[in-house]
Ligand SMILES: [Zn+2]
C-alpha cells in the first residue's frame with residue numbers, strides 16, 4: 001500500500017520499433033520509389049506494399065522476440081538490499097547477490113513498467129544509458145517512514161528483488177521515491193554475472209510444492225506462489241485447502257475470472273515449528289517459517305513479515321514472481337506491498353475478501369479506497385496526482401477512469417470535473433440516485449458500477465482524494481467485486497505481462 005511517479009514509458013517500445021523500422025527501410029524505400037517512377041504499374045505497387053508490410057512486421061516481431069535472449073539467460077538474479085533511515089533520510093546498501101536456475105518473471109516489455117511504484121529497480125547495459133529491465137515496487141520501509149516512530153529513530157529493513165540474470169556486466173540502479181513522486185535515494189552498482197560470490201541457491205533441491213493451476217502458455221503467464229506461514233508439517237493438507245479457497249475467491253472476481261488461463265499457481269509447503277503467528281501485544285511469540293507478526297508499526301491488525309530473505313530462500317528454485325503468504329490464524333489481519341508480497345490470515349470469516357484485497361495491493365499497486373476519520377497517514381498530498389490507477393486527486397486525472405464517467409452528470413457547465421455529483425445522494429458510502437432524479441429513471445436498482453464518477457474519500461483521506469465508485473473490493477469487505485477503475489487497472493496489468 002503506497003504512492004509515487006514515473007515517466008510514462010508504455011509508448012517507448014512502440015516508438016523505438018518504429019524508428020528501427022524507418023532506419024532499416026529507408027534505403028529500401030528510396031530505391032523502390034526511384035524504380036517505381038520509371039516502371040510504375042499497379043502490380044508492382046501492390047508487390048512493393050506487400051513487401052513493405054512484411055518487412056515491417058518481421059522487423060517488429062524480430063525486435064520483440066529477441067529482446068530477452070539478447071541480454072538475459074534463463075536464470076534469476078536475486079538482489080538483496082538493506083534500506084535504512086528515518087522519516088526524512090533514506091540509505092540503500094547492497095547486502096548480497098544470489099542466483100537460481102530459471103526466470104519466471106516477464107519476458108517482454110522488459111524496459112517498461114505498467115505502474116510507477118514507490119521505487120524502481122533498473123538494469124542498464126554497463127556504462128550505457130540503455131535500460132534492459134525495469135520493475136517497480138513499494139516497501140514497508142517507505143510506509144514506516146510515515147509513522148511517528150520514524151521521527152524519533154533510525155531503522156533498517158531487508159528488501160529483496162528478483163531480475164533476470166544478465167549475460168554481460170550490467171549497472172543496477174535502485175531508486176526510492178517519496179510521496180511527492182520525487183527520487184529521494186538512489187544507488188547504482190555494477191553486477192558481473194561471472195562474479196564467484198553470487199551465491200547459488202537451491203542447489204540441493206527446493207521446498208516441496210504442489211502445482212495448483214497450470215497456465216495455458218507457460219512462456220507468457222503470471223507466476224503466483226502461495227507460501228505457508230504458521231502451518232506445522234501435519235497441517236499441510238489444511239494449507240493446500242486454504243490456498244485452493246484463495247484461488248476460488250480470486251477467480252470469482254473480474255477480470256481474474258475471464259483471464260484465469262494466464263495464471264500459473266503453486267503452493268509452497270514451508271513448515272513451521274509452531275502453529276499460528278506471533279501476537280506481540282499478547283506477548284505471544286512463535287517459531288514460524290517467516291517470523292510474521294501482528295502489531296506491525298504498533299498497529300494491531302497490521303500483520304507482516306520483515307524477513308524477506310527467509311521468504312525468498314524458501315522460494316528459491318520454484319517458479320514464482322508474485323507471492324501470497326497464507327498465515328494459519330483465525331484473527332483478522334493482513335497486508336500487501338506492491339511487487340513484494342501480500343499476507344492474509346486464512347481462518348477468519350473475511351479471509352476470501354481480504355486475500356483478494358491484499359492481492360490488489362501487491363499485484364497491481366491498487367490503493368486503499370477507504371478513508372480514516374482523522375487522516376492518520378497523510379499518504380497522498382492533495383496537490384500531487386498519485387500513480388495508483390484507482391484513486392485521483394484530480395491534479396492529473398488522465399489515463400485513469402475518466403472515459404467511463406457520464407460527463408453530463410459529473411462535469412460542471414464550465415467543463416471541469418464536479419466530484420460528489422449532485423445527481424447522487426452518497427451518504428454513508430451507499431449512494432442512491434436522489435429521489436427527484438430517480439423517479440425519471442427506471443425503477444430498477446442502480447448498481448455500484450453504474451454510479452461510476454468521482455467520490456471524495458479514499459487513500460486514508462476523507463477529503464481531496466477521490467475514488468471511482470461508492471464501493472469496491474479495495475474499500476470494504478462487503479462489496480463483492482472490484483470497481484470498474486480497479487478492473488481496468490488489473491486488466492491492463494495482466495495484458496502487459498501476458499500479451
Ligand atoms: Zn488495503
Ligand SMILES: [Zn+2]
Pocket residue numbers: 369390468471472473474482483484485486487
Ligand atoms: Zn476500486
